[in-house]
Amino acid sequence: MIQFQYERASTAKAAVNALTNNANAKIIAGGTNLVDLMKRNVMAPTKLVDINALPLREIRQQDGKISIGAMALNSQVADDKLIIEKHPLLSQALNAGASAQIRNMASVGGNMMQRTRCHYFYDTALPCNKREPGSGCGAMEGMNRMHAVFGTSEKCIAVHPSDMCIALVALDATVLVTGPKGDRRIPFEELHRLPGNQPEKDNNLQKDELIISVEIPDNSFSKNSHYMKIRDRASYAFALVSVAAALNIEGKVIKEARLAMGGVAHKPWRLKEAEKALVGKPATEETFRQAAEIAMQGAKAYKHNAFKLKLGPNVIVEALKNAAGLV
Amino acid sequence: MDKNKSNKKPEKEDHQESRRDFLKASSILTAIAVAPATVAKAAEYNLGEKISAAFETTPVNLTINGVKKQLPVEPRSTLLDVLREQLDLTGTKKGCDYGQCGACTVHVNGQRVLSCLSLAVMQEGKEVTTIEGLAKGDELHPMQKAFIKHDGFQCGYCTPGQIMSGIACINEGHANSKEDIKEFMSGNICRCGAYPNIVKAIQEVKNGGQKS
Secondary structure (H helix, E strand, O other), X not given: OOOOEEEEOOOHHHHHHHHHHOOOEEEEOOOOOHHHHHHOOOOOOOEXXXXXXXXXXXXXXXXXXXXXXXXXXXXXXXXXXXXHHHOHHHHHHHHHOOOHHHHHHOEHHHHHHOOOOOHHHHOOOOOOOOOOOOOOOOOOOOOOOOOOOOOOOOOOOOOOOOOHHHHHHHOOOEEEEEEOOEEEEEEHHHOEOOOOOOOOOOEOOOOOOEEEEEEEEOOOXXXXXXXXXXXXXXXXXXXOXXXXXXXXXXXXXXXXXXXXXXOOOOOOEEOHHHHHXXXXXXXXXXXXXXXXXXXXXXXXXXXXXXXXXXXXXHHHHHHHHHHHOOO | OHHHHHHHHHHHHHHHHHHHHHHHHHHXXXXXXXXXXXXXXXXXXXXXXHHHHHOOOXXXXXXXXXXXXXXXXXXXXXXXXXXXXXXXXXXXXXXXXXXXXXXXXXXXXXXXXXXXXXXXXXXXXXXXXXHHHOOEOOEXXXXXXXXXXXXXXXXXXXXXXXXXXXXXXXXXXXXXXXXXXXXXXXXXXXOOOOHHHHHHHHHHHXXXXXXX
């Protein structure tokens, strides 16, 4: 780890100023990913701006939405009564991620900003366009079992690693950020980006913008939602494929549907066409299987991850069955 | 028996001491390899343990196992390294050092966290509890007793982290069933595979401590 300056920010404005004044400065919150990356020299900021003193830990009900402060801890949100009651999908997704210790450290904002766990990104001896633009993608022809099947580019096939973000994109969340030009709101689906020609950019935040909170609009999904995560061991591993499913069922008919996948793309992968295919249909396995087929259209496998083309639709069907109470 | 024990003790400590000296010496070599200019400056201070003085330190106030301390901390130092290297609290173990094994688990303000991914400089004003802070004099913590009773370890390297995590698991309300415990203890890896006995130990403490 290289030496760096350490600064505690007492206001959001001070944190933003620190970012504006130093292109190599980074925000540190829980540090569970950044400290790891700094130890391995994958990231080497010359200044760390600690935002733990900012009053951004509150979870509160506002008009028609719940607002979660960017510094709320992952464990705090997962165990929060309001979240469990109104958005159990989010609580479930949070508890599917990392370990109890890491969830006690990691913030909601930091969870959104975490980097991919692609081995080529992490190993500084190997090429990676995300870590070192122009060096090539080691995963493309290499070990790509964990990698993306949607939205890849010739530069990068890495996946976004968060579970929380898969639930948030399904729940139509909005991210509130602040920067030198003031505040702005970003629909969650537009927060993260596909790799394209700039895989070094994970998201659409400006370099000196700071996440303040995430807002989830009230919905009718609390009775019929499910987060299903398939991984190499029963717990404490990144997803091979995960699915966030939320249904609003009246009688036996699906009135509204939300569906998103993790472990398959460079961003949380919302499945809007599959959602449309569910609406107005009976909540049956047959309906779910048809939606899953639509969801997988356009998927493209690499040498070692072809299993995701089969696993993906199966997990969609199982998640929907669980959400609908058919299991 | 007691006499034997007290005779043997210094010998063991000497042995540990020499191993620590070796580690200190080898860390000087590493430092020379990565930062020659700084080490040239450090050489003015003579010895390995003074090497940190060559880097800029910040005073950090911590309460460690109930004792208030002010420590000079280099911003890069993790809480784990400060505990082990600056305070000689070597009960907290360095396993992977990348947040994947849980051996370094301690409590900060009563919450279990990974000390290997916590920068010490960020812990200003916090209360830290390590495995050394659990026993009250000679009276072991119920979780320590339960681990001994149920044989919740083999080599013992992950044990301090398992015990700190196990106590927190109960306090958080995540030890209500065997499945619950397995899920919420998944951040503590045991290479020897003592998991079934670890779960039994936690269940016993959850159900009211020692029963034998």
